[in-house]
Amino acid sequence: MKTISVAVAGMGNVGRETVRLLRERRAELRERLGAHLVLTAVADRDALREARALGLPASVARFTDPAAMARKSGADLFVEVLGGYDAPRRFAGEVLGRGGALVTANKRLLAYAWPELTSAAAKSGARLAFEGAVAGGVPVLRALELSFSGDRVLGVDGILNGTTNYILTRCEEGLSAEAALKEAQELGFAEKDPTLDVSGGDAAQKLCVLAGLVTGGWLKPGSFPVAGIESVSSRDVAYARERLGAAVRLVASLRFSGTAAAPRVEAGVSPTLVPLSHPLATVRREYNALLVSTASAGDLMFYGKGAGAGPTASAVLADVFVTARDILGGLTAPRPGPRKLSLVSPDDTESGFYLRLLVKDRPGALARIAGTLGRESVSIAAIHQDRAAGTTSAQVLITTHPATRGRFERARRRILSLGDASPRHCAMRILA
Ligand code: HSE
Numbered sequence: 001m002k003t004i005s006v007a008v009a010g011m012g013n014v015g016r017e018t019v020r021l022l023r024e025r026r027a028e029l030r031e032r033l034g035a036h037l038v039l040t041a042v043a044d045r046d047a048l049r050e051a052r053a054l055g056l057p058a059s060v061a062r063f064t065d066p067a068a069m070a071r072k073s074g075a076d077l078f079v080e081v082l083g084g085y086d087a088p089r090r091f092a093g094e095v096l097g098r099g100g101a102l103v104t105a106n107k108r109l110l111a112y113a114w115p116e117l118t119s120a121a122a123k124s125g126a127r128l129a130f131e132g133a134v135a136g137g138v139p140v141l142r143a144l145e146l147s148f149s150g151d152r153v154l155g156v157d158g159i160l161n162g163t164t165n166y167i168l169t170r171c172e173e174g175l176s177a178e179a180a181l182k183e184a185q186e187l188g189f190a191e192k193d194p195t196l197d198v199s200g201g202d203a204a205q206k207l208c209v210l211a212g213l214v215t216g217g218w219l220k221p222g223s224f225p226v227a228g229i230e231s232v233s234s235r236d237v238a239y240a241r242e243r244l245g246a247a248v249r250l251v252a253s254l255r256f257s258g259t260a261a262a263p264r265v266e267a268g269v270s271p272t273l274v275p276l277s278h279p280l281a282t283v284r285r286e287y288n289a290l291l292v293s294t295a296s297a298g299d300l301m302f303y304g305k306g307a308g309a310g311p312t313a314s315a316v317l318a319d320v321f322v323t324a325r326d327i328l329g330g331l332t333a334p335r336p337g338p339r340k341l342s343l344v345s346p347d348d349t350e351s352g353f354y355l356r357l358l359v360k361d362r363p364g365a366l367a368r369i370a371g372t373l374g375r376e377s378v379s380i381a382a383i384h385q386d387r388a389a390g391t392t393s394a395q396v397l398i399t400t401h402p403a404t405r406g407r408f409e410r411a412r413r414r415i416l417s418l419g420d421a422s423p424r425h426c427a428m429r430i431l432a
Helices: 013-024 026-033 047-053 066-072 086-097 107-124 140-147 162-172 177-186 201-215 234-244 309-329 365-375 405-417
Strands: 002-009 035-043 061-063 077-080 101-104 153-159 246-258 263-275 287-294 298-305 350-360 380-386 393-400 426-430
Touching (some): 002 309, 013 035, 013 309, 026 309, 035 066, 035 309, 047 061, 061 066, 066 077, 066 086, 086 101, 101 107, 101 309, 140 201, 140 287, 140 298, 153 201, 162 177, 162 234, 162 287, 201 246, 201 263, 234 350, 234 380, 234 393, 298 309, 350 365, 350 405, 365 380, 405 426
Parallel strands (some): 002 035, 002 077, 035 061
Antiparallel strands (some): 153 246, 380 393
């Protein structure tokens, strides 16, 4: 029976769980693979201590430098779960440059170094797998890569960040956004510094990985609109639910067009009003979901835990298994590209919008706001004004009929420059 040797870089929570599962499930993996999957090396700053804590036999080589492990261990397959960016990038470069197979769960590495990684893999014939980088244990990447091979993926809408989904759904239950974040941190769902999550940056990196997987091209971080949930308040969440029959979710979306050889994509991350009848509205707390629209199979939704050592290690191990199977079968990676990916201008994308403004309650204020929207051909669908007793300002909540983002954004900026409304406002798109 053949043996595939595995080396794991990074002994954090995910690395430890990956090693534990790899060893615990050894017999089942051997039976299903028809080969031995053997851990032969680990790398970590504290490799000796980690190896001891995991009870690894002396036959497993210990490295403190992951790049040295890539050069010297001679493993067939390398797992990168180091965390961070620079060290994973050096490690990935070493592995792929030598034609080694790489499994990584590092969305930031994939999002920012996509051209470098995919070119290196294409040049050396290396296999690169990254199921754990998006939606944790939910097998969305394998589905996007293989299950629609005879179909065409038209677009995806995803809830790809557990922290923000936890906050938004706890707001539905009456908590303030601040209290919900604190609770998520106490429960271990949210980072101590949640900036990347709350700003939409984490979901955006995952969107880059999804776009790359489907098209083979690089959706460059920073090249498409990303808005987080900082401006969303429990008032917005309650109003959406009670008056508009919608839930607020941070939705990351891609729409594909063009051809396989010259793909085009429309991309964006934004707080979004999702009708309560829409499947994404049912996704609560720290869960992730991806709704995939295809030409033949129609719409499909993938749902599950998007983070944590168990879900991520499950995805990493699935990558290890499938990659090992491909190595044994002499199969090449089925990935398209690398190729150029063109972006559809975000200004041309169309949807309804929600706008909450704090407006000085004085004659003509509402008319000026409505007029500004009208001049940009943005048609108001509904308007609601709410003024608390003893205050001089009113909350004005507006929803619009579908309009291009460009026109809505121009109107929003002009409204804020009129001096009637406070700069602290909330704008969201409405999912049809
Ligand atoms: N911090 C992420 C989340 C998980 O809240 O979903 C890691 O990508």
